[in-house]
Each structure stands twice: as structure tokens, then as C-alpha cells.
Amino acid sequence: MTPLLSVSDLRVGFGRNPKANEVVRGVGFDIADGETLAIVGESGSGKSVTALSINRLVDFGGGRITGGSMKLKRADGTVVELAAATEPQLTGIRGAEIGMIFQEPMTSLNPVLTIGTQIEESFRLHRGLTGRQATAAARDALDRVRIPDAARRLKYTPNQLSGGMLQRVMIAIALACNPRLLIADEPTTALDVTVQAQIMALLAELKRESGMSMIFITHDIGLVAGIADKVMVMQNGQAVEQGELNQILDSPQHPYTQHLLQDVPHFASGRATRVDGQRDKAANTQPALKVDGLVVRFPLKSTFFSRATGAVHAVDGVDFDLMQGETLAIVGESGSGKSTTAKAVLGLVRSTRGSFSVGTRTATAERGAKPVQMVFQNPYASLNPRLTIESILAEPVIATGGRADAQTRARMAGLLERVGLPKDSLERYPHEFSGGQRQRLCIARALMLNPSVVVLDEAVSALDVSVQAKVLELLLDLQREYALAYLFISHDMAVVERIAHRIAVIYAGQIVEIGDARSVLSKPRHSYTKKLIAAVPTIDRRREHFEVDTRQVPSLVRPQGFEPAPAKWERFGGDHMARVEA
Structure with a gap:
């Protein structure tokens, strides 16, 4: 034929x-x-x-x-x-x-x-x-x-x-x-x-x-x-x-x-989660980041000068602790509020109310804190193409009142070596590096100020699969070496499974389930978490019969003055909790 x-x-x-x-x-x-x-x-x-x-x-x-x-x-x-x-x-x-x-x-x-x-x-x-x-x-x-x-x-x-x-x-x-x-x-x-x-x-x-x-x-x-x-x-x-x-x-x-x-991460329903003991070491320490009652709302107006008639409830009462040396992954669909949560912690988005503390320092969510640094999604857009790598790595130091002296340059050289890049990279420009190398540079820049918390917002999603695997290994090594706390935001459940100790699932601006990564991925309790995990493709499911689901994510627009009902939680052993559904 x-x-x-x-x-x-x-x-x-x-x-x-x-x-x-x-x-x-x-x-x-x-x-x-x-x-x-x-x-x-x-x-x-x-x-x-x-x-x-x-x-x-x-x-x-x-x-x-x-x-x-x-x-x-x-x-x-x-x-x-x-x-x-x-x-x-x-x-x-x-x-x-x-x-x-x-x-x-x-x-x-x-x-x-x-x-x-x-x-x-x-x-x-x-x-x-x-x-x-x-x-x-x-x-x-x-x-x-x-x-x-x-x-x-x-x-x-x-x-x-x-x-x-x-x-x-x-x-x-x-x-x-x-x-x-x-x-x-x-x-x-x-x-x-x-x-x-x-x-x-x-x-x-x-x-x-x-x-x-x-x-x-x-x-x-x-x-x-x-x-x-x-x-x-x-x-x-x-x-x-x-x-x-x-x-x-x-x-x-x-x-x-x-x-x-x-070698490339594939989702395994919780069977491939981390077992490196990092959480056991951090169990009795002060949280590296504590978020309490974080609320972010964007007012809606019919005209520029009119009063707000309602608000977009982008984040609505988010609470979590992130321990030293631990990775907390925040997962959810686009528009669920996961990136807004991270930006509010960094002070890049003004919060409506709520507070957070970094180590022993407490701050309102409007100000942000220097011990928290961020690695963004797109390594091509994250680096100024007109600056050398030396200038790019010196920027956070200068911005916080430091100087680009010999000690700073020595730290640059040490970090470049640690992320697997040659020392002569300092004189080069971003266009002279591949995507994976650029993301390594972004990680080195985030570590210049010795942060205790690093926020990774879809930090590996723009990379090729094998480059992604190498960057993940680098992140794990750096966490073990510097006891870094990672707030890891992603929609890729296979990557989350590889890197997370705990997982927080966000739906419509609220955390609906949180707990140990293995427990959440292998035994999800909330209906949204179940839906999220069921949608992840795996090599075990061959020629799957996909079903079209026409249900839409609920609108986050609420009338002026609306406040959600207090959350009720059910505990399923350990630190695994899920919000009680109405």
C-alpha cells in the first residue's frame, strides 16, 4: 500500500x-x-x-x-x-x-x-x-x-x-x-x-x-x-x-x-522524589522564609479616575514556611497566583496585606528583603546584552552599597567555577553563551549576595531537556553546599518531583494542598491536585485515551469588599494537609 x-x-x-x-x-x-x-x-x-x-x-x-x-x-x-x-x-x-x-x-x-x-x-x-x-x-x-x-x-x-x-x-x-x-x-x-x-x-x-x-x-x-x-x-x-x-x-x-x-526527568507519580535527608537536618531550625496571610489584590475600575468596583484576588491568604536547605515547590496553572506569590515575597508586587520573615528578620510584604534573590524563567531576557559578565555579576553588590573590589572579583571567579563556567567568562558578553550557560550565569548572579532564599520562577522550563537535567543537578549541588532554601515555581511536575522536598498546590489564588512531595504526588487528596497529576503525561501510559474537559478555572474577579470564608483543613499524616472542599 x-x-x-x-x-x-x-x-x-x-x-x-x-x-x-x-x-x-x-x-x-x-x-x-x-x-x-x-x-x-x-x-x-x-x-x-x-x-x-x-x-x-x-x-x-x-x-x-x-x-x-x-x-x-x-x-x-x-x-x-x-x-x-x-x-x-x-x-x-x-x-x-x-x-x-x-x-x-x-x-x-x-x-x-x-x-x-x-x-x-x-x-x-x-x-x-x-x-x-x-x-x-x-x-x-x-x-x-x-x-x-x-x-x-x-x-x-x-x-x-x-x-x-x-x-x-x-x-x-x-x-x-x-x-x-x-x-x-x-x-x-x-x-x-x-x-x-x-x-x-x-x-x-x-x-x-x-x-x-x-x-x-x-x-x-x-x-x-x-x-x-x-x-x-x-x-x-x-x-x-x-x-x-x-x-x-x-x-x-x-x-x-x-x-x-x-537521564531526562520523567514524571513517576512520586517514586522519584528526593531522599537526601536535607529536611531532617533543617527540621529544628528557624524557617528561612515564613509567609503569613499573604494577600495580593488588583483593583478594577471602569475609568482611570473612578472608584474601584471590584478586585482581582490574585493571591488570597497564602501561608507557608520554607526551612533552611529545603525546596518548596509551588505548582498550579497559569493565573493561579504562584508567580504573584513569589513577586510579592521579593517586593516586586505590592501586597494588600500579609507579612513574611526571612530568617530572624520580619518585613511587611511591601518592602522585600535582600537575603532573597530570584532566578527568572528566560535566561536570554534576564541578562543585559550590553554589559560584560563581570558588570552583570557586580550589579547586585553595587546596588546594595558594595564595591566591585578585589574581594568581589574573587567571589565572581569562585561562583563561575562553581557553576561550571571558565574564569575568562568575566570579559565576555551574554550572546557568547548558550541558553544553559546563561541560566548558570543567572544562578551565579543570584548567589553574589549570599542569599538564604532563592526564588526560581520557571527557571528551567526554557531549557532543552538534557541541559535542564544538568542545571537541576547544579541546583541540587549548590543547595547541599550552601544550605540554600529554594522556592521553586513550576508547571512541570517531572521537574518538581526531582527537586522538591515539599509541594504547595495553588488554585484560584489559594493553597489547596501542601505537604511532603512524595505524599502529595503519590496520594493527592484535593480534587484539583488529583486533576493536575492525572493530566501529567508519563511513559507508562501508552496510547492514552484523552478526554476533553471543558470546565473553566473560576474567575478571580470579586466585588468590592468581598472576603473569602476562612479555610478549613484536613490533615493526612505528617505535614500533608488539604483544604476541605465545599
Whole structure:
């Protein structure tokens, strides 16, 4: 039987001499009707370039196909050679025969056009629909991807929708004309675990309904286990291993595949939590950070000069203790209040009320405290590109009244060595380092003031999986050496499992469950925690049957003067507690 898509010896290069600068070298695979192929690899492995080459979008980014064949069986039974197809032929294939979901919806959608206009474009180009027919088709497309109140959302611009909603819009556009092949390029990387589960459920349901084939590009092995029929592993522009799903996951042959399966964090339902004894040492010490009754509210006004009519209850009565040498992970969906909590502790967000103490020093939540430092999510945006590394590391010292003297430079050199970077890094600029190295620099900068608490806000989520694993090991080593307390904010439960001693689950601005990491992950008690953990993909769940859940997170907007009822807690042994549900 002729495969839907047959790729053989594909080669793609960039620059003036593409043959000398090939980033995809000799890749080949077949996809049958209704089959899902997962392409796995880290950034720079060539997986996205391979995907862009199939519908020849790589041509618009300076790339050229330098060799190989890509044969597509069209709906009428004819076979077209995509590598040699003309632009008019490709225009008829893109969208109609091959749909594509891109990784970042905010950069893939036009910010000045409404959602409806952008969805209607596919129907106008490929089906010849106009006016009310195109609008009705666009509304049906939004209904198909489970976006509520579709008729009204057609008039929205992209900035009015959440990340999960925007990704659904991208899926609606990609599936508008019922393509026979869908290419999904990291479609869930930037999404929370529950939103990710919904997108996966949606793709699985639409695939069952239409019988389309899919190329799913990811670095998450757990997602691969849940959706793929076949797997191809890429490294340095080559396919190093490919085969049936169970064969690759159970008996990997190539060392790189074995590394992805063994060394990279995968969620194990609490079985991989830390057992280094750090918490036992810290049990009888003063808390490094104590947060009491933290409340953060943002007033809502109809006009700039009018009185507030209500407020967004971003954080509503959060309490926790963080011990010296301990890691407390705060997990929850986007908008749950986890990052706002961290910023309030640092004084980056003004709190409505509440207080915290760092060691023996008590402060109101408005002022912040110097013993607390932060490592941000994006290492590319966290470092000033115009300053040398020496100036960047000296900044926190100078900002707190110190001087960039010989003692400061000696500390810089010592920290650079400790985070695995050469001493000559001080004279270099941020653009001369990789993403993982930049995050190491951010960690070194955070340690310049000898903090007792380090806040890590999604600090490893922007890194490749193996780089992520190395940075996590560095964080663990630094914690053991300096007895640091980490407030670790993340939506990646596999990473949380590896690094956390305790976990606090935040939902709608409130902590709903808190306790020992192993206990919370293996025996969750609150319904939201159960939902969060059930949504985490694992390599143990093969070809999972995803279910679409259309329930929405409750609004955090409350009328002026509203105060929530006092929390009632139930204890489940040790320090594991869950909020009693109404």
C-alpha cells in the first residue's frame, strides 16, 4: 500500500552554500493513512526544519532542500513530489492537504486581525467561501475545537485570548479544510499541564473523527507515549533511531535515545522524589522564609479616575514556611497566583496585606528583603546584552552599597567555577553563551549576595531537556553546599518531583494542598491536585485515551469588599494537609 507521505534521504541546508551548511542530513520515514509519527529531539536536532521542509515553508526562512525525495499521496490518488513542486502546486497543498500547528501561537497569529478574519482566510483560499458562509464556517471551526461562545470570540484579537485558547485557534486554522496530514510542531510546550492535556485530547478526538495522519514534534517522551504509533529520534540533523512506539520506549538501542529515556526527568507519580535527608537536618531550625496571610489584590475600575468596583484576588491568604536547605515547590496553572506569590515575597508586587520573615528578620510584604534573590524563567531576557559578565555579576553588590573590589572579583571567579563556567567568562558578553550557560550565569548572579532564599520562577522550563537535567543537578549541588532554601515555581511536575522536598498546590489564588512531595504526588487528596497529576503525561501510559474537559478555572474577579470564608483543613499524616472542599 502506498504511504500517505514517503520521505527518503532528505537534506536541508542554509546560507549561500546550503550544501556545505546542511542541518538535516539523510532523514527518511514513511507515514501511512491515520498513523501518528512522533519526532523527538532537542533544540538544534533538525526536527522542526524537517517538518518545515515537508510543506516547503523552510524556503521562506533561507533554507533549501539540497537532496532527497518527499512524495505525498493526494486525495485523488495522484502522487506529487514535494521537493520539486512549484509554488502554485504548494499553495494548493498547504492548508488543504497538509495542515500545520506552530509552537508559539502569539507569533503565528496576526496581532491586528481578528480571530474570525484569520480563520476565514483558509475557507476563502481553499473552498471559495465568502461573506456569511466564510463566517459561519469559521464559527463552526471554533466550535469544533471546543472554544465556548464561538460567535463572540470571532471578533476578538489574539491579545484577548489565553495561551491555551490561542493554541486552539491555531488548531482550528490548521484543520479548517480537513487536511489529510497534520504537522504539530511542539504545540504544547508553552502550556500548563492541564491545558496541555486538553490540547492533546482535542487532537486525539479530531484525529479519530477525521482519520488524518499526524507528525507530532516534541521533546517530551511522556507525550510521545500517549499519542504516537511510531517514533523517530533525531540528533545533530540525523535520525539516529526509529521504530514502533513500544520498541523505542522499552528497548532503545542508540545511546542518545537511552539518554533521553533514562537521564531526562520523567514524571513517576512520586517514586522519584528526593531522599537526601536535607529536611531532617533543617527540621529544628528557624524557617528561612515564613509567609503569613499573604494577600495580593488588583483593583478594577471602569475609568482611570473612578472608584474601584471590584478586585482581582490574585493571591488570597497564602501561608507557608520554607526551612533552611529545603525546596518548596509551588505548582498550579497559569493565573493561579504562584508567580504573584513569589513577586510579592521579593517586593516586586505590592501586597494588600500579609507579612513574611526571612530568617530572624520580619518585613511587611511591601518592602522585600535582600537575603532573597530570584532566578527568572528566560535566561536570554534576564541578562543585559550590553554589559560584560563581570558588570552583570557586580550589579547586585553595587546596588546594595558594595564595591566591585578585589574581594568581589574573587567571589565572581569562585561562583563561575562553581557553576561550571571558565574564569575568562568575566570579559565576555551574554550572546557568547548558550541558553544553559546563561541560566548558570543567572544562578551565579543570584548567589553574589549570599542569599538564604532563592526564588526560581520557571527557571528551567526554557531549557532543552538534557541541559535542564544538568542545571537541576547544579541546583541540587549548590543547595547541599550552601544550605540554600529554594522556592521553586513550576508547571512541570517531572521537574518538581526531582527537586522538591515539599509541594504547595495553588488554585484560584489559594493553597489547596501542601505537604511532603512524595505524599502529595503519590496520594493527592484535593480534587484539583488529583486533576493536575492525572493530566501529567508519563511513559507508562501508552496510547492514552484523552478526554476533553471543558470546565473553566473560576474567575478571580470579586466585588468590592468581598472576603473569602476562612479555610478549613484536613490533615493526612505528617505535614500533608488539604483544604476541605465545599
